[in-house]
Each structure stands twice: as C-alpha cells, then as structure tokens.
Amino acid sequence: MDSVGTARLLISNGGESALELTVEPWADTYQMLPEQTWAVVTHSPAADGSWSGTLRGDEPFQVDHRPESVTVWVNGNCFHLSDMEEDAIDSADWHCPAQGAFS
Template sequence: MDSVGTARLLISNGGESALELTVEPWAETHQMLPKQTWVVVTHSPAADGSWSGTLREDEPFQVDYRPESITVWVNGNCFHLSDTDANVIDSADWHCPAQGAFS
C-alpha cells in the first residue's frame, strides 16, 4: 500500500508514571512506561486513500487525552502499534499491510 493510504501517529509518555493507551474501535489496551514513544499506523480502507474521520471528514485518527490514559480512535481498516525502532507491540487484523513504524 502506498503512503497516500497510510497514516502514522506518534504517541509519547512524557510523564512520571505509566499511561494507559487504548486503541479503538478494537478496545486494545497497553501500558506505556514513562519516556516511551510508540507509533500507531493505519491504512485507509478507501481505494482513493481517504479517511472516514471521527468528528470531521478525512481524519485518520482522533485522540482523547485524560490524565492517566489516552485513547486513539483509528479510522482505518486495521492498525499496528510499534516502538520507534519498528518493534511490533500489537497488530489488529491479520490482513493489515506490512508492519512496523515506517510501513
């Protein structure tokens, strides 16, 4: 899949304690340790690479932050989560294209 239909979002925990990351609509939860940065990658289900959006059209992600947690709503047909060294943390849907931080 080319970059037109691929979106990446860096999530960092700059706090002093663990932060719960939830990836929706899969309800996948993970604990991010302090100073960790992860990459959420998704791919558009549309042939033209467009996104359905959550609150507005053509948005690949929506992020909701609370003091001890962050929720990322993914508007693609799948996601993969990795660290910045491209080590896979999680992947929803086995039909997702190539995995890793820069895939």
C-alpha cells in the first residue's frame, strides 16, 4: 500500500507501572509495561488515502489519555500493533496490507 494511505502513531509508557492501551473501535486491550514503546499503524479505507477523522476531518487517529490508560481511536480499516523492533504484537484484521511497524 502506498505510504499516502498509511499512518503510524508511537505510544510510550514513561510511567512506573503498567499502562492499559485500548485500540478502538475494536476494543482490543493490551498492557504496556514501563519503558515500552509501541507503534500503532493503520491504513486508509479510502482509495485516495484520506481519513474519516474522529473529531476533525482527515485525521488517522484520536488519542484519549487517563491516569492509567490510553485509548487510540483508529480511523483506518484495520491496524497493526508492533514494538520498536518491529515484532508484531497484534493485528485487528487479517486483510490488512503486509504488516510492519514502519510501513
């Protein structure tokens, strides 16, 4: 897939305890340990690579933070979750383009 239709967001846990990461609209929940950084990668569902947006148009992600959790709303048709070594943590859809944190 062309990079125009791919977006990447890094999420880091700089705290001293586990952080709950929820990826919506799939409601997939993960525990990030302290010092971990993960990449959330998504692909645009539109042929022109545009994004539907959540609060504003043409935004691939929206992030909501609370004291012990982060929710990432993904506006693509799927997502990949990878660590900084590009090892897969999870994918919400088997029909996503080839997986890779830095696609």
